[in-house]
Amino acid sequence: MKTLILILIFTFSLFAQHDWSEPVQLSEVGIPGEVLYYDPITACTGDTLNTSWIKALKHPDQYLYATQIEVRQSYNGGIYWQDTENITPEYTEYSHDRIFQLKAVCDSYNNLYVFYMKGLGFDTNSVIFKKYNGLEWSEADTLTSLASKDLQVTVDKVDRIYVFWTRNGYQYYTYSDKSVTRVWLEPMMFENTELNTTITNSNFVFDEDNNLYITGNLTGDFKGLRPGLFSYNKSEEKWKDIEEIGSFTATSSGCALVLLSDSTLVTNVSVGQYIDEGYNYIVSRKLDTPTWSQPVYLNQNTNIYSKRMFTDSVDNIHLIERYIIDSKSELISCYTKGNIWNTDTIQADDVYSYNYFGAVNCNDKLHLCFSRSDHYDPNYNTTSIFFQTKLIDTGIEYDPQTIPKLPVLFQNYPNPFNSSTQIIYSIPQSGEVKLSVFNSKGELVKDLINSKQNKGHHSVMFEANDLNSGIYYYRIEVDGIVKESKKMLYLK
Secondary structure, X not given: OOEEEEXXXXXXXXXXXXXXXXXXXXXXXXXXXXXXXXEEEEEEEOOEEEEEEEEEEEOOOOOXXXXXXXXXXXXXXXXXXXXXEEOOOOOOOOEOOEEEEEEEEEOOOOOEEEEEEEEOOOOOEEEEEEEEOOOOEOOOXXXXXXXXXXXXXXXXXXXXXXXXXXXXXXXXXXXXXXXXXXXXXXXXXXXXXXXXXXXXXXXXXXXXXXXXXXXXXXXXXXXXXXXXXXXXXXXXXEEOOOEEOOOOOOOEEEEXXXXXXXXXXXXXXXXXOOXXXXXXEEEXXXXXXXXXXXXXXXXXXXXXXXXXXXXXXXXXXXXXXXXXXXXXXXXXXXXXXXXXXXEEEEEEEXXXXXXXXXXXXXXXXXXXXXXXXXXXOOOOOOEEEEEEEEXXXXXXXXXXXXXXXXXXXXXXXXXXXOOEEEEEEEEOOOEEEEEEEEOOOOOEEEEEEEEEEOOEEEEEEEXXXXXXXXXXXXXXXXXXXXXXXXXXXXXX
């Protein structure tokens, strides 16, 4: 049975779709029985795309691997890519101890954090991360050496990074708040320990108060497997009671989650006993309402662990998932207008399967990276990593007089610059605005704006005569909440 990636778009307003770009091959071609590429992930640091994946080199005579993490960067939306960089050159020996479960996030300073597990695959795996500040990679830092699997990572609106994993069927987590040198909380088990819980996907959402919401699976007191909602109250630094999603009576899993601008939680639930053969439904509820809506059927035969859900600037919802169908694999895009579903094909043939993928939405651009393996290779060993991107057309024509619904920070001009550069931003309503410049170490250089401003478009000049050449970051906060940051290059 083969796999593919299915892209479903469940929308609350009419919109059109731009075409996906042609796939760009990022890795070398895998060699059956020798070189394997898998588990790709893409993260955005400002205007830079960072795509990472795992490369496994098999020992010619023994069942041993030397695993590495490779990264490529693009500064123009995925058209051209920098050379491949191995960010784990310290791992050169063949062993049973290997890298797996790769994740990546970035903070408002455009620092990139790559997290991964390394171990034998039992309960003594290590959770490790490396940081890239735009100039160099840090040394590896270990968060725990007592993990099993299910690595998940997210970052909130004020740069707190949460890391989750399971051990012996129980959910653990840690976090680190914003600082030049991050200090991590001692790993803790979820407080509701009478339940075995698993966070199944990298879909995390934060409300206006930076409270965290996650979907996952519940066992224990629940009859069989049930979809669950995990909520963390940040002001109290406490997990709320775990909530069962909907009223599903059969074995089911909570798979993906988004939060709309009207405070509606929307989640995807898969109903069925097998991870690849469930029936997909959408359910929703308001944050201040305990009752979930009646489920809306979407499709079936999708993998419960391979789903990504996003919203765009006008609250359209995009669900990306891996779809299983007989022995044929395709890459397709589905979207709706009202209650009518439409399907477009991205890639379709009888030669390849698509087994791992990562996806991210950056400023209404969907970026997709995936591993492609030979359909006729029974062990899926002939793999390569590819990248595609798609601009979401929300159906709204651009008008420079139109004020965006969310704060927008534009790229400075000129960039690179000498002496001075202009920074333009827009805010949808009046508020306290802080526009700040930081150096590559995350240290504050200057506050350009720190006052209450009216809604609309604004512009400010940044003078850098007294600074050294190098990379700098500028960030906008509105009413105390970080909204966006970008990178600029100063050349004397």
